[in-house]
Amino acid sequence: MSTECHIFQARPSALRRREGLVFFCFRAATYFVLLCGALIFGTIVFKGAGSVFQVRAPFLNTTFLTEAPESLHVFEFHGQKMELGDGDYRVFQARHPDVARVKSESYIYSAGGIFPCIVGTVLLVLGSMAIALILGVSAAIYLNEYARDGRFIRFVRLAILNLAGVPSIVFGLFGFGMFVIFFGWNVSLLAGWFTLAFMVLPVVITASEESLKAVPRGFREGSLALGATKWQTIRKNVLPYALPGILTSSILGIARVAGETAPIMFTAAYVVRDKLPWQVDKFSEFFFQGVMALPYHIYVVSSKIPQNEYTERVQYGTAFVFLLIVALIATASIVLRSRLRNRYQW
Amino acid sequence: MVTSAPSLMETRPSASVRHPTVAAPATGAAVAPAGATLVDIDQLDFFYGALQALHGVTLGIENRKVTAFIGPSGCGKSTLLRCLNRMNDLIDGARVAKGMIKIRGIDIHRPDVDVIELRKRVGMVFQKSNPFPKSIHENITYGLKLQGQTNKARLDEVVETSLRGAALWDEVKDRLHTSGLGLSGGQQQRLCIARALAVEPEVILMDEPCSALDPVATAKIEELIQELRTRFTIVIVTHNMQQAARVSDKTAFFYLGKLIEYADTRTIFMNPAHAQTEAYVSGRFG
Numbered sequence: 001m002s003t004e005c006h007i008f009q010a011r012p013s014a015l016r017r018r019e020g021l022v023f024f025c026f027r028a029a030t031y032f033v034l035l036c037g038a039l040i041f042g043t044i045v046f047k048g049a050g051s052v053f054q055v056r057a058p059f060l061n062t063t064f065l066t067e068a069p070e071s072l073h074v075f076e077f078h079g080q081k082m083e084l085g086d087g088d089y090r091v092f093q094a095r096h097p098d099v100a101r102v103k104s105e106s107y108i109y110s111a112g113g114i115f116p117c118i119v120g121t122v123l124l125v126l127g128s129m130a131i132a133l134i135l136g137v138s139a140a141i142y143l144n145e146y147a148r149d150g151r152f153i154r155f156v157r158l159a160i161l162n163l164a165g166v167p168s169i170v171f172g173l174f175g176f177g178m179f180v181i182f183f184g185w186n187v188s189l190l191a192g193w194f195t196l197a198f199m200v201l202p203v204v205i206t207a208s209e210e211s212l213k214a215v216p217r218g219f220r221e222g223s224l225a226l227g228a229t230k231w232q233t234i235r236k237n238v239l240p241y242a243l244p245g246i247l248t249s250s251i252l253g254i255a256r257v258a259g260e261t262a263p264i265m266f267t268a269a270y271v272v273r274d275k276l277p278w279q280v281d282k283f284s285e286f287f288f289q290g291v292m293a294l295p296y297h298i299y300v301v302s303s304k305i306p307q308n309e310y311t312e313r314v315q316y317g318t319a320f321v322f323l324l325i326v327a328l329i330a331t332a333s334i335v336l337r338s339r340l341r342n343r344y345q346w
Numbered sequence: 347m348v349t350s351a352p353s354l355m356e357t358r359p360s361a362s363v364r365h366p367t368v369a370a371p372a373t374g375a376a377v378a379p380a381g382a383t384l385v386d387i388d389q390l391d392f393f394y395g396a397l398q399a400l401h402g403v404t405l406g407i408e409n410r411k412v413t414a415f416i417g418p419s420g421c422g423k424s425t426l427l428r429c430l431n432r433m434n435d436l437i438d439g440a441r442v443a444k445g446m447i448k449i450r451g452i453d454i455h456r457p458d459v460d461v462i463e464l465r466k467r468v469g470m471v472f473q474k475s476n477p478f479p480k481s482i483h484e485n486i487t488y489g490l491k492l493q494g495q496t497n498k499a500r501l502d503e504v505v506e507t508s509l510r511g512a513a514l515w516d517e518v519k520d521r522l523h524t525s526g527l528g529l530s531g532g533q534q535q536r537l538c539i540a541r542a543l544a545v546e547p548e549v550i551l552m553d554e555p556c557s558a559l560d561p562v563a564t565a566k567i568e569e570l571i572q573e574l575r576t577r578f579t580i581v582i583v584t585h586n587m588q589q590a591a592r593v594s595d596k597t598a599f600f601y602l603g604k605l606i607e608y609a610d611t612r613t614i615f616m617n618p619a620h621a622q623t624e625a626y627v628s629g630r631f632g
Contacts, residue, residue, distance in 0.1 A: 149438070218472060218476030219478055221433065221436070221472060222476040222478065223478070223488070225465055226466075226489035226545055227492065227493070228489075232492050237488075241479060344479045344480075
């Protein structure tokens with residue numbers, strides 16, 4: 001043991017110990033968040049990936065992704081355990097009439113796939129984001145570029161902030177009262193689009209305004225000094241540079257729009273629907289039809305049917321596909337954003 | 347000349363904003379001889395809200411001459427410059443309370459004046475060079491495209507003449523389609539000048555164009571101003587008195603929002619009439 005002691009000698013002290021403890025807590029908190037995330041994603045991926053991917057070529061379970069939900073019939077037939085979807089069960093019945101005497105259990109939605117839900121969610125996201133972006137960006141341009149700061153504008157901003165804090169179920173009920181009943185649109189894509197759009201509008205407006213503010217003043221002045229009108233300036237020399245930021249905000253919006261169940265529960269979502277959205281007689285009917293949607297389907301299959309080995313496939317599979325789609329849309333937006341950003345940099 | 351002049355900046359139906367051809371280069375310029383007064387500022391009082399920035403400024407800016415505005419910070423020289431193309435309209439609460447500014451005899455605050463037409467004729471170069479984050483080519487053609495010019499050959503021609511006019515052509519001719527932001531500070535400022543030249547203004551306002559540049563880049567801009575003076579009326583705001591002495595024909599000295607003295611540059615620097623001017627140009631205050 002060295003007895004040498006110098007003026008910078010490290011010594012254990014209460015101060016040091018306290019510091020160590022505090023940093024340990026911070027680290028533990030961070031790891032705990034990580035653990036929760038890993039558990040959620042891990043469970044869904046572990047249990048759900050099997051419904052979507054398979055070991056044999058083409059490695060993708062096309063039935064699950066491209067077909068409508070069916071009931072699953074489970075029965076024992078001549079000592080052999082059979083699990084058949086609705087369609088196959090009927091074919092089987094026709095071929096073996098004596099199957100009617102066998103006791104069979106059936107589980108709804110547990111066979112087939114979730115194609116209509118995927119289509120419905122994609123349609124809901126596209127439509128509502130289009131509406132939210134058009135309304136939101138227009139409002140942001142007005143607030144940031146045209147409106148003079150005054151009491152009214154401050155009030156508008158306050159209203160937008162408050163709107164952001166409204167629970168989604170309230171938006172759902174508002175949409176139900178306003179679009180479904182008052183406008184008479186019934187449970188329809190259109191009602192769902194507007195309800196979801198209103199829900200993400202505050203996010204889109206606030207973020208668009210921030211992105212517009214981030215565009216240097218010099219670009220506006222330079223453009224105006226060349227004889228551009230205010231609108232020409234905004235369209236050619238402000239909006240293009242603000243677009244990456246606006247897209248970033250809309251990524252968050254997409255995840256929310258795709259994931260919310262409450263707003264579409266009353267306005268757009270069907271538990272089950274045989275027809276696909278494009279199977280309409282008239283073009284106008286397209287907007288006035290309800291659709292199946294992933295989040296609502298997750299709600300239905302997780303709360304309305306029993307939990308067992310036969311239903312697990314669709315329960316976790318749906319959640320997995322849902323995560324996959326949100327990730328896909330988000331990735332696409334991020335790629336688009338970075339492309340735009342590379343084009344306009346200052 | 348006077349009879350045809352009012353139409354130059356008059357408010358026209360909205361279509362005028364993008365009329366099909368580029369406006370002919372300042373038709374009247376050939377008539378007005380160099381040295382005749384182009385811009386008349388008469389008893390101008392200007393306010394930012396309750397704060398008076400200019401007090402009764404009267405000044406005539408001569409055609410195809412370089413006029414320098416000098417004075418300490420906050421003396422109103424930039425404010426006056428920005429009045430000339432009504433850039434101050436953008437600032438909330440900024441207003442002309444009294445007096446008027448006439449360009450070619452037309453009061454630019456008259457209600458039938460289209461500020462777009464005004465700014466096409468009175469171009470501006472800013473203190474902080476502000477090339478748009480577009481290619482050099484797009485930067486130059488920005489103003490013309492706004493006016494509806496789509497002829498590619500014509501646009502290419504304007505790009506070349508403007509860049510040559512701004513003494514930038516030889517440096518950038520091989521990379522016209524790369525970003526204007528890839529240029530050096532001095533080149534960026536010359537790009538901004540070229541961009542202003544492209545719309546063929548009569549007057550070019552320069553708001554401390556060299557304040558962010560090194561001496562070499564500054565020298566190039568000053569050289570450029572010497573070349574441009576034969577074709578354009580230039581008004582330059584500068585903090586650098588040597589610069590004013592080098593480039594300008596006439597110099598106006600401002601102090602606390604008042605025009606103290608306005609005379610030939612030589613007179614201002616060699617033989618000023620006012621003690622304040624003398625003190626400022628000799629570096630004793632400001």
